[in-house]
Amino acid sequence: MKKSILTLIGVPAILLTLAGCGNSAANLESSSASSSETASNSGEAGQFTLSTFGLSQDIVEQDVTTPFGENSNYDVVLEVGNAAERLSKVESGASTGIDAIELSQLQADQGASADLFDTVTEEQVPNIANLSEGAKEVYENGAGVPYTVNSIGIVYDPDVVGHEIEEWNQLWDEEYASAISIPDISTTFGPAMLYLASDYKDADITSDKGEAAFVGLSELSPNVVKTYEKSSDLVNMFQAGEIEVAVVADFAYDLIKESNPNVEYVVPESGTYANYNTINIPTTAENKEAAYAYIDWRISQELQSTTATSLNEAPVNATVELSEEAAANKTYGAVAERAQSIDTKFVNEQMADWLTKWNETLNK
Structure with a gap:
């Protein structure tokens, strides 16, 4: 694995109190005051539209x-919906009225590159x-404001x-x-699988643009019964006995x-690959002040402490x-320390070619 994520996650809070955000609820009220002034004066609530993932929607509504x-x-x-589909709507203009959009780093980079x-x-x-160093790096690279890392x-x-699985190469x-x-x-x-396959072949994916990775995926393909588009699909596959092992976020x-208490989760000591989910404001957003307030709330100490438990968000x-x-x-x-970054700009540049090769290799 080639490039380490810079991170302050896990640094004792006592060393970071000088950067504290104060009372988050008060900050939320203050930062949103101007955005809700018109609605308050009229006695009616305004509307804030958020495009986001569909996972654990009830908890998102309750806590966020x-x-x-x-x-x-x-x-x-x-x-709510798939990140790629929601981004496509913004890009095509079919999804108007969105004030803020939550995306994976890969899709966020796509949107930023298209000046959306x-x-x-x-x-x-x-x-x-108050963002960690790794999150600030993503923010400064233009992918939006990160609100969690996975x-x-x-x-x-x-x-x-019948035995423990400890390393990625065992999947082969x-x-x-x-x-x-x-x-x-x-x-x-999905792109992380190419990085893993490239590592398996002891190659540098950015040098050969994934050539060795697809050789590795071809060697893995007899073991892959199915690729999945939604992590929730894995629940049914495990329950039905279709699969014994999965690569998952x-x-x-x-x-x-929850559906199979016997399963275990392991992050290999050799490392893992990370993604930051970020929030962006479309250029067409109508309630930008509300969007600023929402982002500030989403990354506040108060809410981040809550969602770490309720939504399993780092x-x-x-x-x-x-x-x-x-x-x-x-x-x-410790997991964050051995997490590696994916060059999402590089991935997006290769994606058209990779999609064809992926389908030829795994979706025959």
């Missing part, structure tokens, strides 16, 4: 959007000052497999023939374990310190 709406005098409307988003400053969103690992049922073992599911290339972590592990606010229990199965602490 409902408190924001109540404190900012906005009725929050959610548009406004630049967000620390003056507009004060909590940007990474991939291996989930499996040891009772079915013949004993897993037609027993593995991996993320499709169109998903957040850490945020989806709890969902799988915090990007460096003033948040998690207990050992809360940090489990997250890109935090």
